[in-house]
Amino acid sequence: MMFKRGELTSAQIITLILSIGALVVLLGFAYLFFSGNDALIDREACHLSVITRATAPSAAQSGVPLECRTSKICLSISGKKDSCNQFIGEEGVSYVKLPNNEEDAARVIMENSANAMFDCWSMTGQGKLDIFGKAFQSLGETKSSCIICSRVALSDEILEKFPGIRENIDFNRYLERNNPPGLSRTYLDIFTGESGTSTYSTVEENVFESELDKLAKARDTSPEVREALGDLPTVSNQIAFIFAQRKTKLGFWDGALSGATLGSSAIVGIAVTVPGAKSVIASGGGALASLLFVGGTSGFAAVNSWQNQMASAAYCGTLASSLDNPEQGCSLVRGVDYDVKKINQICDIIEGMP
């Protein structure tokens, strides 16, 4: 074979391509770190730590910290700093300005909530990884562990400007009809995975909602009635998107959902689970039911429908890990009113950072 002077050899070409590839990767990392996109960096750090923990040898698992920081999102009319009282004095809050139109504002609320749910679901390995492995069993098999992925808060001014915004919020329909940014499948399609939509249950009318609406009206209109009502439930106007995982040997889906099989994903609505939850708990309960059930009817909030409609992306089956005999359990991503009683009912232990 004849070589011309100055001609590149195949080895040189490969080296050049690899060098360019490495440079692109490095530039990508540099962009990530210097672009100021803290949320993206936090998500990636969390995802990496979740994978590291799930694949670490069982003895070392407890030593691998979960680098998951709770992201804080304030939705407000002004979009200004400190517009959400819920985050006063807290660092690292992202502020989202809502559009001036009621319908668009409702869409942005649903969009941010859906993205928070999707991010939580994807960075925790779609619920299929064993994040709280054998090393955590000393904590008790029945205990559930959680990560609070994000807190989404609504500023007080929203209801003042858009008193009828709750009519425009249909969270489950949003999940059904819209795609996460840059993807070609809907949130619902992605959450249900290969199991399809056979396990999907729509959210029925919430029986509590009308009662809470009445309370809201009474409170808004008459100080006397308000006084007579006494202590109203806490108003948080804030939803926490949590990832919860509970190990189990039997009864994943008991009473919570029919037609679901082992190793399947599903999306379930609160109206489907709450009425049956008590009997499920009384009968020994399924792992999923224990994560889904949030007792009590309190949680009156400015935008009831936003909170009450909150669906959950669930997975029950074998949890992938480095163990010889992988364990089984249920994982769940759901939006819960940021309230001590409600969250502690689902989460015995919270991992990650506030």
Next chain:
Amino acid sequence: MNKRGEEMVMKNVISLLIAAVVIGFIVFLIFRGFYFISKGNEAESAKRTLEGLMGKIDNLKDGQEGKFTLQGFSSKDRWYFVGFDSRDEIDEKPGECSFDSCVCICPKGGADKGKLCAEGGFCEKIGDKNVTILFLFGDAKLKGSIIDFKLPIGESLGCIPIMSNLFEVIVFKESDNLKLASEGEFVQGDLFYERCRKIYQ
């Protein structure tokens, strides 16, 4: 066995021993590494928890009372909120408080004889306010305001344990006083609790 064979066996045994020592050392280093990463993570969570609380306290006006939900964290060592007055003996306080009052978050393991926050904790100065920290357990419950709250003997502590899930802290701020209160379950046999009780009394 001939001499050459003996030498071979000796060499192999020595190599095996060296390999075992090196592998053991590497495993030890890995575990230490995990331990320090994990401790660092705990410390960062603790620092963020204290900063979160202090940020909310800073936003309270004098005479105001607030109830705040804080996110606890799971940890190998239990952490506590502890308060120190400006009038406390300087050798009982963490160095960073110096002559001021301060609110600290400290690990149980960081307690030393006569000093609750000897090492590993974080503190924030609050001038010369009187600090009262109450943790109620048993039948003692926080009802209404903590402004006029009377301390039930034997059912309260001067430290607030950081829970592994969410917990609430009630804060009352005045120009010369800062009161923090929370309630929960008492952990029997926890020496740190006993020290909190002793110090409070």
